[in-house]
Amino acid sequence: MKTKWVRMPLGPLQTNCYLFSNENNECIIFDPGSEGSRLNTYLKEKKLTPLAILLTHAHFDHIGGVEDVRNQWGIPVYIHRNEKKWLTSPALNGSQRFIGHEISSRDADHLIEAEGDLQIGAFTLQVFETPGHSPGSVSFYSRDARLVFSGDALFEGSIGRTDLPGGNHDQLLKSIHDKLLTLPEDTIVLSGHGPETTIEFEMESNPYLNGF
Incomplete structure (x- = not known):
């Protein structure tokens, strides 16, 4: 299956939303963080x-942007079970504390209970539990495309912050070391913020990982 990906930074924090699509113009949406109507317009324009x-x-x-996108397309939402309540709770998801308005959505349609393969249409993704930035952080790996959607676990030259509720610095380093750095070195890392990188580049130059 031929695939491609598009990064769309959305919202005031420029959080990366990714569209991972195949030759049939089917796609999976990762982390629609804001500007749902803009994202919906793009999907329609590209006939995805x-x-x-x-x-x-x-x-x-x-x-x-979850609700705008889910309502427009009638598609399911997946999240790890450890953050089951976060979608509906502005206190848990941080919007109550950090921004001037509350963000919430309905419950997820599917809870990720454990690591393993996740099949959605023609797409097969391997789920890795990578907590540390948050208790339910997961990364999604495409073996065929040789890329991993790492969320806020691993960035180019950096790692996710761990000073938020449920964060744990040592746990995050262990997640990165055990789950991400064991991937093939040419694996493209698609992070929650900033540009893409590779496992090899981060192994060689990320100052947070040196000596771990």
């Missing part, structure tokens, strides 16, 4: 058919 919304975690800047 969304199959699902996958959330790497449920901080407010990753979920702000």
Whole structure:
């Protein structure tokens, strides 16, 4: 299956939303963080058919566009069970504390209960539990496309913050080391903020990972 991806930074924090599509113009949407109507317009213009919304975690800047997109296309939302309540709770997802208005959505349609393969249409993704930035953070790996959607676990030259509720610095480093750095070195890392990178580049130059 031929695939391609598009990054769309959305909202005031420029959170990366990704559209991962195949030759049939079907796509999976990762982290529609804001500007749902803009995202819907883009999908229509490109004649893409969304199959699902996958959330790497449920901080407010990753979920702000969920309802607009879910309602427009009637597609399911997936999130890890450890953040089951975060979508409906502005206190848990951080919007109550960090921004001037509350963000919430309905419950997810599917809870990710464990690691393993996730099949959505013709797409097969491997789910890795990568907590540390948040308790339910997950990364989605496409073996065929050799890329991983890492959310806010791993960035180019950096790692996710761990000073938010449920964050744990040592746990995040372990997640990155055990789950992400074991991927093939040419794997493209598609992060929640900033540009793409590769596993090899981060192994060699990320100052947060040196000596771990």
